[in-house]
Amino acid sequence: MISKRIIPCLDVRDGKLTKGIKFQGNVDIGDPVEAAREYYEQGADEIVFYDITASSENRDIMIDVVRRVAETIFIPFSVGGGIRCLEDMRKVIGAGAEKVSVNSAAVREPDIISQGVKAFGSQCIVLGMDVKKVEVCGQTPSGYEIVIEGGRKYTGMDALAWAKEAERRGAGEICLNSIDADGMQNGYEIELTSLISDNVSIPVIASGGAGHPEHLADVLTRGRADAALVASMVHYRIYTISQIKHYLFGCSIRTRMFW
Amino acid sequence: MIAIIDYDAGNIKSVERALHYLGQEFVVTDDTKMLNNASHVIFPGVGAAGTAMACLKRKSLDQCVKLCFQTGKPILGICLGTQIILDASEENAVDCIGLVRGVTKRFPRHLSVNGMALKIPHMGWNTVSFKREHPVFAGIESQAEFYFVHSYYPSPSDETVVLGTTDYGITFCSALGLKNLVAVQFHPEKSGRPGLRILQNFCTWSGA
Numbered sequence: 001m002i003s004k005r006i007i008p009c010l011d012v013r014d015g016k017l018t019k020g021i022k023f024q025g026n027v028d029i030g031d032p033v034e035a036a037r038e039y040y041e042q043g044a045d046e047i048v049f050y051d052i053t054a055s056s057e058n059r060d061i062m063i064d065v066v067r068r069v070a071e072t073i074f075i076p077f078s079v080g081g082g083i084r085c086l087e088d089m090r091k092v093i094g095a096g097a098e099k100v101s102v103n104s105a106a107v108r109e110p111d112i113i114s115q116g117v118k119a120f121g122s123q124c125i126v127l128g129m130d131v132k133k134v135e136v137c138g139q140t141p142s143g144y145e146i147v148i149e150g151g152r153k154y155t156g157m158d159a160l161a162w163a164k165e166a167e168r169r170g171a172g173e174i175c176l177n178s179i180d181a182d183g184m185q186n187g188y189e190i191e192l193t194s195l196i197s198d199n200v201s202i203p204v205i206a207s208g209g210a211g212h213p214e215h216l217a218d219v220l221t222r223g224r225a226d227a228a229l230v231a232s233m234v235h236y237r238i239y240t241i242s243q244i245k246h247y248l249f250g251c252s253i254r255t256r257m258f259w
Numbered sequence: 260m261i262a263i264i265d266y267d268a269g270n271i272k273s274v275e276r277a278l279h280y281l282g283q284e285f286v287v288t289d290d291t292k293m294l295n296n297a298s299h300v301i302f303p304g305v306g307a308a309g310t311a312m313a314c315l316k317r318k319s320l321d322q323c324v325k326l327c328f329q330t331g332k333p334i335l336g337i338c339l340g341t342q343i344i345l346d347a348s349e350e351n352a353v354d355c356i357g358l359v360r361g362v363t364k365r366f367p368r369h370l371s372v373n374g375m376a377l378k379i380p381h382m383g384w385n386t387v388s389f390k391r392e393h394p395v396f397a398g399i400e401s402q403a404e405f406y407f408v409h410s411y412y413p414s415p416s417d418e419t420v421v422l423g424t425t426d427y428g429i430t431f432c433s434a435l436g437l438k439n440l441v442a443v444q445f446h447p448e449k450s451g452r453p454g455l456r457i458l459q460n461f462c463t464w465s466g467a
Contacts, residue, residue, distance in 0.1 A: 001372060001385070001426060001427065002381065002382075002383045002384065002385050002407075003384045003385065003404060005383060005384065040451070045383075045384055070272075070276055071276055071280065074276075074280070074448060074449060074450070074451055074452075074454060074455055075449060075450070075451050076406060076449050093270070094272075096273065096276065098273075121305070121306070122380070123382055123408045172380075172382070173382075201376065201378055202378060203378060203382065226378075226383070256384045256404040257402065258400050258402050258403045258404065258453065259451050259453075
């Protein structure tokens, strides 16, 4: 049987890591390639990069990062942030990423999902969803709404309906980020994760809220997620990927243990 | 010199990067002369069997692969490259190269384990249970996992060519070997250290 995946998420701005990862010899700003190497060696099953570079002229720096990462680690990795068209996807995949993730651009123009699937195959296209809990109403019957622009802008779209549409359009995977749980380190949004997982047949990566290995155990069982994203808890060196995996092993949750 | 067959079938760059990392010299080519002169041949591929076979035939590479096999050159098939060395594939119902008897089949539509529906493609990390020793798999721990992305799997008719199997709702052949040919369904170039070890082993294998 297939293993559950543990995936560190790295935010990159102008070619540098943000979030001040405390790698040895580094202060606040780190090198994303070195961070990727470290997580690869700790047993990460995949790595997610988000390019949060604001100016478009600095975007090509990310392509160079992707190229160097691909020469350094030999596991799949995905790149999201600022992917707006097929050409953006082609650049990132050509530089060595296994997958691209689309978020706001897909909300504005859902056809980008179908186009990406046609050009590169379902397995390359991840739909990133940022979600906030809202009141159940006619527009958002699931009680969860899609937000964009880092959670600032409500779209009026129901999260469950959007997940189903992305699946219908051929997305290979959903990366489901709870804006409410993000950065709190109090655990993933289990209710949201199980709702989406139970209603689509593509893999769901849970994101937002991980602070303790117990949170991962919870989202991979009760939340029925296929993979779990981690950020602060590994970036601040509170846990290593390896420690998380050993904890999960103790809970009888299968992850890849030999790397 | 190691040659990677270039037939416009998906991302062979990742195989190149892994060989580069291992310090191996290689060429990426669709030139049959260069392939005939190579010491080892890697046959990668991502995509659909129909398009891949059409491209191979157009470039006479199907015949070239056969010749490389007959002359005893070590050959490594990866993913789609593995699927199309069998007689035929259910994908696009196409005749394939036929170095190994058997067909490439699609996973059944409704797979489940303990009541949980399994997703197709089979994508992610899974184990390979090795059936017998082989130089290309030397030094691989039995619990090592490999990265898979596929909806079809090789089903050789002769059980003795099966080198390893993987469970995903069904038990399927994930590694096979016949004489100087070894072929895997997973991606060694994306499978971390154990995957790199397989590539390294292949590059130093005599084919015997």
